[in-house]
Every structure is written in C-alpha cells, then in structure tokens.
Amino acid sequence: MKYDVNLDLTNKTEEYSFNEVARQANGAAWLKCGDTVMLATVVYEENETVSDDFLPLTVQYIEKTYAAGKIPGGFFKRETKPGDFETLTSRIVDRSLRPLFPKGFGHPTQITIMVFSVDSEADLQVLALNAASAALYVSDIDINRSVCGIRAAKVDGELILNPTLSQLNNSTLDLYLSGTKDDLLMIEMRSIGSENVEIEPSIEPILDPINAGMGGVIVDTHISNALPEDELIEVFAKTQEALFAANTKYEEAFKEFQKEAQPLVLTANQLNEEMVAYVEQNHMADIKEAMNQMAKSERSSALRTLRKTILTTKTDWDEEELKAAIEKVKKIQVRSQILDEKVRADGRALNEVRPITIETNVLPSAHSSCLFTRGQTQALVVLTLGGPKDAQMYESLTDESAQNEEFMVHYNFPGFSVGEASPITGVKRRELGHGNLAKRALEPIVHTDGKTIRLVSEILESNGSSSMATVCGGYMALKAADIETSDTVAGIAMGMVSEGDKYAILSDIMGLEDHDGDMDFKVTGSKDGITAMQMDIKLGGISLEVLKEALYQAKEGRSHIIDIMLEAESKIQFNDGVLPTTDFFHIDPSFIGEIIGQAGKTIREIIERFEVAIDIDKKEGKVKITGKNKSGIEGAKEHINSIVSKPKVAKIDYQVGDKYEGTVKRIVDFGAFVELPDGQDGLLHISKISKERVENVRDILNEGDKVTVEIIEFKGNKISLSMV
Incomplete structure (x- = not known):
C-alpha cells in the first residue's frame, strides 16, 4: 500500500492513502495507525434530494472480526447486526460531521467506516472519526473543514492525550472531544473507577451450583469522588489546543488530494x-x-x-x-x-428547575422501581438483580477474551411518550446512546459486589431530557433495591441561546428550548463534581468562560435535584418479599471444613434448602450469603452459626479392624453411607451388610438406624465398612 500522507500527532502517527482503493466512491481514505487499518468512504446520490431542512446522512461504523484474527461466535459464522460499540461509534461520527454540511444539503449521503486490522491498544472511536473526516474532506462535496477527535485521560494525576487503551484502563478520566481548527463541536466525558476492591478466592470453588462462578476473585471498581468542575475546565483548555492544532495539520496535508467540488443545488426552504x-x-x-x-x-x-x-x-x-x-x-x-x-416560554427563570415528584417501589413484583417525574418528562426506571451468570457477555475487537457487563442500563422511548402514533420496534441508535449516557453517569458510584444489576428506563412522557430523568430515576431505583453507592448522582440538561455578544444559559431545558436553542448540554454528577457529560453545540463553538458558567449553573441545578432525591430516599420502603439480598458475617476459619462437609455435602444441603448462594473467604472467615429473600438468608445464616457453635469433635485416628457405632445417613442402590462418631462417613457396601445376599438395602436398613460397623479398608480418603 502506497501512503500519501504521514502525520506525527500527539502520542501517535497516522498514515493516509487516498488513491489506492474504493475509487468509485465520492471520497475515500485508507488510514493506518500502528497495526490498525480502516477504510472510510463517502457516497451521495447526485440526482436525488429531499426538500426539507433534514440532512439525510447515514453513518455506519463496521468492525470485521478477522481484523483481530477471530471468527464470529454463535451459530452464524459471519458478522450480523452491529454491536453496541459499533452503534455508539457511528453516533459519535455522525454528531461530529453533521454540522459541516451546508444548510439545504438534501442529497442522501452514506459514510461507511470499516475496520480491517486492529491494534489491541488502538482508540477506534478517535480513528473512525479521523478517517471519516479525511474521506469527506477529500471528496467532491464542497466541505473544506477538517474534523478530528481527541481523547484525554488522567493517570496518576497526569494528563495524557490520545492514550493507549492500557493507559485509559488505569485512568480516572475518559474525555472525548471533536471539533474543527476553530470550533468545538462535541464532548463526551465520564469518570472511571480508580479504586479496586478485591476479595480473596474462596476455599471451595463450587459453593454455589445455582450461580456457579460467584466464588473466586471478585473485583469491583468505583470512585468515591466525581471530577470537580475547575479541574475539568483545565483539561478542556489543554485538550482543545491539541484538537485545533491537529486539524490545521490535517487540512494542510489533505488539501492537494481534494477532488474538484461538484455544483450541488441546496434545497433549504426559502422563507416567505x-x-x-x-x-x-x-x-x-x-x-x-x-x-x-x-x-x-x-x-x-x-x-x-x-x-x-x-x-x-x-x-x-x-x-x-x-x-x-x-x-x-x-x-x-x-x-x-x-x-x-430573561423569561422562558413556560414562565420559569433561566436557572429554575421544573417541579419534581419521586415515587419508589411502585411495582410490587419488581425488585425495585422508581417513577421519576420532572415537569412533563416522566421515566419509570425498574431494577432487577441477578448473579454473575446473568451478566451480559460481550467481546470487542481489542479484547483478548469475552468480557462480562455486570451493570446494564437499557432505555426505551415509545412514541406515545411524545403523543406520536408510532409502532414500538427494535432499539434505535438514540435509545442505545441515551442508555449508555445514563450508564456512564451511574457506574462510577455503584458497588456491584459480585451481583449483576440491570436498570430499564421506560419513558412514559417526554418534554426535555428523558436521559437525565433516567439518571435520577436510576439512582433512586438503586437505593430502592438497597444497593450500596459511594455518592448521590443526578443529571440535568442545560441549554443556551446566543445572539452576537448576548447569551443566556438555561437549566433543565424542555423540548422547545432544545429545538430552538444553540446547545444541548447534559451534565450528571454529585454535589462535588461530574461523573458524565455529553454536549452537542449547534452554533460555531463555545468559549471556556461560557462553558465554565454553564457547568456551575448545572451544579446548582443538580444540587437542587439531589436534595429532593435525598428526601425521597429517606422514605423508601423495600420490596422485602421479592428483593434478593446479601448478608456478610464472620466465622472462625477453623470451622470452614464443617460448614463445607465431606465433598461439599453440607454446604450443598444449605444451598438447596434455603435457596441461597454462599461464598466463603478461607483466610478471614468472611461469609457472603445471597438469596431471593431475607428469610432464606437468615435461615442459612442461622444454620451456619449453629454448626459453628457446636463444640468441635476431635478427629479419630481410624485403623483397619476398629469397630464403632454409627448412624445410617443415606441409602443408595449399592449400599448405605454411615456417619461415624467424629462426623466422617464410611460406605457400607450392599455385599457387606449381611452374610446372605441382599437384593434391596431398604429391606435391612433405614436412614437414622444405629448400626455397629467395622473398618475393613481405606481407599484414599474413603472408608469402607462391614456390618458387625
């Protein structure tokens, strides 16, 4: 492959080829960065236009599993529908490039990005936008501005631009910006957990046959503090400089490869x-x-x-x-x-939040629920708890193996929520994006403790920022399920109206202000800082001073909402009859053998009887019991404590020929298991019960019978007995 452009950028090098492949597309760019190779193409219909102000742009980001030397899993051995990461990446590229098109551009346009080879440390979302922008810039569409993406991370307090995935995994910040050399267009931000809590492996690898896998190392990642606004503004300032400088390099390098622009008719509605x-x-x-x-x-x-x-x-x-x-x-x-x-259409002040009502556990059979209403936006958020086996398995190109998603947020937006008569179909990109934003907002403060948590937000009414209602309702549903969190998190949607030097920042925008305003700015976090943020700017950029003002006005509104949520939290009544729960307590580690029993018999009996899952720390004597209801957990805990409270019986040094009185514990077709004085079991084979042939053990013995037996043989740890 012949490369036309080689660019040294912050912490990476990108190589581009424009004339080697996909030459029938209106624009194409082949990008190589490290071992990652992707192709972006732009195609539009010259002879077809739409007459309204809608831009018919479609972006598809597609990953090929062969790029990482993998064959697709499942029954069908070819790529099928796009995964969540592909869909979310498509949204990022769409939101970043859509502002470039001139008003009235009505030609159906398709941008396709395909990943052919992948580097395990590559940031595919940044590269996808850069490749798509390059293809658009050199196409014959009259667009002469470059857009690129840049990601910022903070590792050990140090800001890193364009980090590797390994660095990002150790970061406390994930900030994605896109923009031109003059304007910032989009922001995506989330806080990442920096505190790892590890529980030692349990003594018994299969203590939970119902939820196999609960035993072992459980790692829960969370942060105790959100990112303060001032710190975030400093990061913005440094990141924007690198973003704008990179676009200058792109435009200078790509200019000679631009195709001659086609004369296109703009079809924007002309006002009368x-x-x-x-x-x-x-x-x-x-x-x-x-x-x-x-x-x-x-x-x-x-x-x-x-x-x-x-x-x-x-x-x-x-x-x-x-x-x-x-x-x-x-x-x-x-x-x-x-x-x-300084008055809004509904009479509110610029920083005023609409009235809020919160009802928890309105669904008696769900594990927990919250009906969150803010003005004319209403979200019913329902929580379900599961074990490790309920986690969502997924695998991305850059993962060496499949991963488990233990915290899920699913967002649904039916047409009736806005008074539209539209059928409910599959999950759309917008629904996936809003659910992902709510997940990024809540995940930093959730302690899963080995559980799987699923939140489902059903939007029942919408007039402004149902995603932020999902964040607030999601937090309340977590508390209504008695889930531990490190902080209280709420979300608020901000807007802005600007004309010349005049501007106004709006708190808790409604649909009308979103449609007619210049900015959609969603901020989530605690009273101390931000956990997640998403911003789309409709005008030509925003200054850091205005952004800082918007962040602090958002903090004021967020604090107001949190106060209302805390009051509602104090009134929560749990669904005790259906809510799975967990109890932790300690025992003397020397009794763990008695609790597990021979070959795990005792622990299995407890699990089956009380319908619980049990995890035991062999060093500390920590016991974790998880069950469908409190009565089962309390019963299992009481049973374990009764075993621990019994005086320990010293182990007997058995010898062949010794005779003891034992109790028949269990009868099987081939004999009976007899419990010896110190609790150990021995096998009394059917051939050793009587000198005469025995056809049916139950003709001779019953469970609970006292019998005198003689030890006749040791087979490893197993004891063979004969009736005396």
Missing part, C-alpha cells in the same frame, strides 16, 4: 418574508399562547390550528411556506424572550 411579517404583526399573541402548550403534541396542535385559521383568509398562500414562516416567528419569539426578558 411577507408571511413572516404578517404573522409577526397579526398573530404574535397566538404564537405565545401556543408556546404555553408545553407538550409537543399540544403545541403542534395549536400551531396547526393557527395555520388553518390564517389560510381561511389567505386562500392563495402555500401551506408549507406558511408553516415555515410560523416556525420562524416562534423561534424568534422564544429566543428574544429569553435574551431580552
């Missing part, structure tokens, strides 16, 4: 200024009244009624043009009222 002026002069009161209908369906209905009313007198006007004019006047009114009057 006569209609705009008419609506402003005659129907501003109707516009304001429509804005007061806060639900999307109600507001749309009010604006539709206004449009029909105007058309009764303006019969020669085009309805679509009038619709665009009304939408324009509405947007002007929303923004000017915020900037000039």
Whole structure:
C-alpha cells in the first residue's frame, strides 16, 4: 500500500492513502495507525434530494472480526447486526460531521467506516472519526473543514492525550472531544473507577451450583469522588489546543488530494418574508399562547390550528411556506424572550428547575422501581438483580477474551411518550446512546459486589431530557433495591441561546428550548463534581468562560435535584418479599471444613434448602450469603452459626479392624453411607451388610438406624465398612 500522507500527532502517527482503493466512491481514505487499518468512504446520490431542512446522512461504523484474527461466535459464522460499540461509534461520527454540511444539503449521503486490522491498544472511536473526516474532506462535496477527535485521560494525576487503551484502563478520566481548527463541536466525558476492591478466592470453588462462578476473585471498581468542575475546565483548555492544532495539520496535508467540488443545488426552504411579517404583526399573541402548550403534541396542535385559521383568509398562500414562516416567528419569539426578558416560554427563570415528584417501589413484583417525574418528562426506571451468570457477555475487537457487563442500563422511548402514533420496534441508535449516557453517569458510584444489576428506563412522557430523568430515576431505583453507592448522582440538561455578544444559559431545558436553542448540554454528577457529560453545540463553538458558567449553573441545578432525591430516599420502603439480598458475617476459619462437609455435602444441603448462594473467604472467615429473600438468608445464616457453635469433635485416628457405632445417613442402590462418631462417613457396601445376599438395602436398613460397623479398608480418603 502506497501512503500519501504521514502525520506525527500527539502520542501517535497516522498514515493516509487516498488513491489506492474504493475509487468509485465520492471520497475515500485508507488510514493506518500502528497495526490498525480502516477504510472510510463517502457516497451521495447526485440526482436525488429531499426538500426539507433534514440532512439525510447515514453513518455506519463496521468492525470485521478477522481484523483481530477471530471468527464470529454463535451459530452464524459471519458478522450480523452491529454491536453496541459499533452503534455508539457511528453516533459519535455522525454528531461530529453533521454540522459541516451546508444548510439545504438534501442529497442522501452514506459514510461507511470499516475496520480491517486492529491494534489491541488502538482508540477506534478517535480513528473512525479521523478517517471519516479525511474521506469527506477529500471528496467532491464542497466541505473544506477538517474534523478530528481527541481523547484525554488522567493517570496518576497526569494528563495524557490520545492514550493507549492500557493507559485509559488505569485512568480516572475518559474525555472525548471533536471539533474543527476553530470550533468545538462535541464532548463526551465520564469518570472511571480508580479504586479496586478485591476479595480473596474462596476455599471451595463450587459453593454455589445455582450461580456457579460467584466464588473466586471478585473485583469491583468505583470512585468515591466525581471530577470537580475547575479541574475539568483545565483539561478542556489543554485538550482543545491539541484538537485545533491537529486539524490545521490535517487540512494542510489533505488539501492537494481534494477532488474538484461538484455544483450541488441546496434545497433549504426559502422563507416567505411577507408571511413572516404578517404573522409577526397579526398573530404574535397566538404564537405565545401556543408556546404555553408545553407538550409537543399540544403545541403542534395549536400551531396547526393557527395555520388553518390564517389560510381561511389567505386562500392563495402555500401551506408549507406558511408553516415555515410560523416556525420562524416562534423561534424568534422564544429566543428574544429569553435574551431580552430573561423569561422562558413556560414562565420559569433561566436557572429554575421544573417541579419534581419521586415515587419508589411502585411495582410490587419488581425488585425495585422508581417513577421519576420532572415537569412533563416522566421515566419509570425498574431494577432487577441477578448473579454473575446473568451478566451480559460481550467481546470487542481489542479484547483478548469475552468480557462480562455486570451493570446494564437499557432505555426505551415509545412514541406515545411524545403523543406520536408510532409502532414500538427494535432499539434505535438514540435509545442505545441515551442508555449508555445514563450508564456512564451511574457506574462510577455503584458497588456491584459480585451481583449483576440491570436498570430499564421506560419513558412514559417526554418534554426535555428523558436521559437525565433516567439518571435520577436510576439512582433512586438503586437505593430502592438497597444497593450500596459511594455518592448521590443526578443529571440535568442545560441549554443556551446566543445572539452576537448576548447569551443566556438555561437549566433543565424542555423540548422547545432544545429545538430552538444553540446547545444541548447534559451534565450528571454529585454535589462535588461530574461523573458524565455529553454536549452537542449547534452554533460555531463555545468559549471556556461560557462553558465554565454553564457547568456551575448545572451544579446548582443538580444540587437542587439531589436534595429532593435525598428526601425521597429517606422514605423508601423495600420490596422485602421479592428483593434478593446479601448478608456478610464472620466465622472462625477453623470451622470452614464443617460448614463445607465431606465433598461439599453440607454446604450443598444449605444451598438447596434455603435457596441461597454462599461464598466463603478461607483466610478471614468472611461469609457472603445471597438469596431471593431475607428469610432464606437468615435461615442459612442461622444454620451456619449453629454448626459453628457446636463444640468441635476431635478427629479419630481410624485403623483397619476398629469397630464403632454409627448412624445410617443415606441409602443408595449399592449400599448405605454411615456417619461415624467424629462426623466422617464410611460406605457400607450392599455385599457387606449381611452374610446372605441382599437384593434391596431398604429391606435391612433405614436412614437414622444405629448400626455397629467395622473398618475393613481405606481407599484414599474413603472408608469402607462391614456390618458387625
């Protein structure tokens, strides 16, 4: 492969080829970084356009398992539907490149990124965006700005740009930025656990046949503190410098490989200024009244009624043009009222959060649940607890083996939540992205303790940031299941309206402000700092001073929400009848043998009788019991304590020929097991019960019978007996 460009960037080198492969695409870039090779292509339909303001852009990031020398697992030995990582990476690339297209670009466009070879230390999300941007930059679409991604990590307090995956795994920060050489376009951020809690391997490898695998090393990763706002701002400043410098290098290096731009017709709706002026002069009161209908369906209905009313007198006007004019006047009114009057469409102050109500454990048969309502946004978040076998198994290209996801957040957004008559189908990219954001927000403060936790957020009503309602409801569902957390976490969606030098930052934005504003900024965290963040900027960038102001206003709103959540937390009543639970206690390690019993017989009897899972630390004598309900756990704990409280019987030094009185414990087809005085069992074979032939052991013996036996043989640790 001949490479046209070799770029030395921060902590990595990228090589590009533009004229070797995929030459029938409108733009293509072959990228090599270390052992990672990927191809990005851009294709659009020249003879097809859509006439509205929607950009018909599709981004697909595709991983090939052969890139890591693997064959797909499962029944079908070829790649099928995209995995979560592929979908989330596609979203990142889409959100970063979509702002580059000129307004009115209506040609259906497909960007495809395919991974052909992978380096185990590669950051595939950063490389995917860089490759896609390069393909778009050199294509014949008239786009002359480069976009790239950069990731920042903090290892032992040191900031590392473009870290390896090993460095990222040891980091307390994962910050992903994308932007041009002039503007920041997108931010994704999460805190990563830095504190490892390890439990020593248990003495018995299979103490839990129901949930096999609970024994052994359990590693739980969490952090005790979120990232403070000031510290994050410092990281932003350093990361942005590297981001902007990298784009300058890309544009200089790629310029000579740009294709001649094709003359494209932009199809943006042209506003009819006569209609705009008419609506402003005659129907501003109707516009304001429509804005007061806060639900999307109600507001749309009010604006539709206004449009029909105007058309009764303006019969020669085009309805679509009038619709665009009304939408324009509405947007002007929303923004000017915020900037000039400091009042929002629903009458709130700029930093005011809508009313919040919280109800916990509203579902009696679920392990826990929370109905979180904020204004006209409502999330029902339901938690289910499981054992290690319930974890989600997954494997990425850069993983050496399959991994287990023990904390899951699944987000569902049915059409009825916004008054739409749409069928419920499979999980969409937006739903996957919102669930992933909520997971990143909550994961740093959750202690799984060897359990599998699944949160499902059902959005019942939506008017602004249902993902942040999922974070708040998710935290409350965790507490309603008595899950230990290191802090209280809430989420809030911020917005901004800006005209020239004037700007206003909005707390807890609703759908109207998201649609007509310039920024969508979701921040989650505790009162002390941030656990996760996602930002998409619609205007041409944002200064660090404005960003800092937005972060601190978000902290103020978050603290307000947390206070309400803490009050609700104090009133939680657990679903004790169905809630699985765990108990920890200590025993004298010298009694572990009695608890396990010969060949694990005693421990298995406890597990089966009380329907629990048991894990024992052989050094410290720590016992962990997990069960479906408290009564089973208490019963198992009481049984173990009764064994420990019994005086220990000294082991007898048995010899061949010794005779003892024992108790028949269990009868089998080939004989009976007899418990000897010190608790050990011996086998009384059917041939040794009587001098005469015995057809059925139960004709001679019953469980519980006292018998006198003689030791006739030792086979390893097994004792053979004969009836005296």
